[in-house]
Amino acid sequence: MDYTIRPVEPGDAPGIAALRRMPGVFENTLGLPSCRTADSAAFLASLGPNDHNFVAAAEDGTIIAAAGLQVCSNPRMRHVGSIGLFVHTDYQNQGVGTALMKAILDLADNWLMLVRVELEVFADNERAIRLYEKFGFEKEGLLRMTTVRCGQYADEYKMARLRPAVGYAVKPSV
Template sequence: MSDILIRAREPADLADMTELLNQPRAIWGTLQMPFVSLEARQKRAAAGSPGDLHLVAVIDGKVIGSASLNRFENRRVHAGSIGMAVHDAYAGRGAGTALMAGLVGQADNWLNLKRLELNVWSDNSRAIALYERFGFEREGLFRNYAWRDGAYADSVAMARLRP
């Protein structure tokens, strides 16, 4: 993990992120649509909420992972939702762990969030194991949650509560 740099996402990172999120395995693990253009990603990034945190994992100047923490408002100001993806060619090198450490550290030490939540495909055992290592627990199953790769797929709701 020592060769992975975690930092805030910059506008110049969107080309690498477009490549990352067009990888077959990376897109399979998210709710994103495949074949999204750089221009569409730029528009989406520009329209984002100012309270959101966007991190990237970088190896040798290339963005190989992406994660976000979206904070809720009003009566859910104590909570946030996370999502992440890692480039297919770099899976298993520690980028997911480094990104999770960055998100959880920011949530705990700077944002004072009590609850972090996420949804993960029920058949993505590698991601579930990562989230469990960071204290996330399964809270429920969403059956036929979304259409993915030609079939409906189930999703597991997970959350981490900070004492």
């Protein structure tokens, strides 16, 4: 399977909207099945300098996955970024998510010098949790009843990957 990972473009809005409302994808994101192309176009148009979004595009141009990294804008938290990732159901378990994670984390580590990268994932999304753990993410806590999904409240894990920087103040043990 051949695909290209590249930064998002305004013309990606229809493909991203199709992914965001795809059964098997939207249930594990904060998307809705009513996501409109105009919503995705507005999102892409609103991206600022702290937003770094990529897509995986098949040879025919079909958007098969998307990922984003948002760097915290608060000056005291410029070392922190949060990520989101979703993959077309036909391309799950084929390495596309792994490739996007590598691209996002390369940017975070080698260009933005982020120390903390965090995310939230549904507690029952075992495939995604395994992917994140493969990249050094650890569960930091269970967030209970955070989101409505399929008519029920769902729990999420807060996960993060830390790369301590020079000057990291370790809290002394008591």
